[in-house]
Amino acid sequence: QVQLxxxxxxxxxxxxSLRVSCAASGRIFSDYAMGWFRQAPGKVREFVAGIDRSGGxxxxxxxxxxxxTISRDNTKNTVYLQMNSLKPEDTAxxxxxxxxxxxxxxxxxxxxxxxxxxxxxxxx
Numbered sequence: 001q002v003q004l005x006x007x008x009x010x011x012x013x014x015x016x017s018l019r020v021s022c023a024a025s026g027r028i029f030s031d032y033a034m035g036w037f038r039q040a041p042g043k044v045r046e047f048v049a050g051i052d053r054s055g056g057x058x059x060x061x062x063x064x065x066x067x068x069t070i071s072r073d074n075t076k077n078t079v080y081l082q083m084n085s086l087k088p089e090d091t092a093x094x095x096x097x098x099x100x101x102x103x104x105x106x107x108x109x110x111x112x113x114x115x116x117x118x119x120x121x122x123x124x
Contacts, residue, residue, distance in 0.1 A: 002026045002098045002113040009094060009118030017084045020118055022096030029077040030054070033101040036070060036081045037108055038092035038120075048094070049081060050104035059104045064090070086122045093117040 008020040022034070035050040049060040049070035058070050064083075072079040079096055097111035105111060 002032065004096050004098060004113055004115035006094065006096055006115045006118040009120045011121045011123065012086055014086060014088055014122055014124050016086050016122075017082070018086065018120060019083065020081045020094055020096075020120065022079045022081075022115055024077045024079070024098065030074045031100060032098040032113075033103065033105050034070075034072060034079040035097045035099065035105060035111060036079075037095045037097060038090075039095070039117075040092040043092075045095070045108050046092075047106050047108070050106055051079065052104050053102065057104060059106065083120070086120075088122045088124045091121050092119075094120050 003025045006022045012018050036048040037045050038048050039045040047061050051058045051070045055072045067085045069082045095117045096115045098113040099105040099111045
C-alpha cells in the first residue's frame with residue numbers, strides 16, 4: 001500500500017502561482033511513477049502532469065503546458081506541482097497518484113494509489 005497526502009491548495013487570483021505537494025508513505029517512493037490529475041465539478045478527471053520514477057522525465061497535458069511543472073524529491077518522498085499563470089479554468093480538486101511503472105502514465109486507470117485531493121480555486 002502507498003498512502004498519498006496532498007497539501008498546498010487554496011484560493012489564488014488569476015495570474016498567480018501556487019505549489020501543491022504530495023507526500024507518500026508506505027512503500028519505496030522511487031519505485032513509482034507519479035502523476036497529478038484534476039477534476040472540476042461536472043467534468044471528468046483530467047491528466048495534468050506525470051513524472052517517471054527518477055524524476056528525469058516529465059510530461060504535462062496540453063491545457064497546462066508552459067504554465068505547470070511537475071517535480072519530485074525522492075529523498076523526501078514528495079512530488080510537487082508548480083502552477084504559474086493560473087486561470088479560472090484551472091479551478092478543480094487536484095489529486096496525486098502513484099503507478100508501479102517504469103514510464104510516465106497518462107491515463108487514470110494506470111494508477112493504483114490516489115490521494116484524497118486538494119482544492120485549488122482561481123478567482124477572476
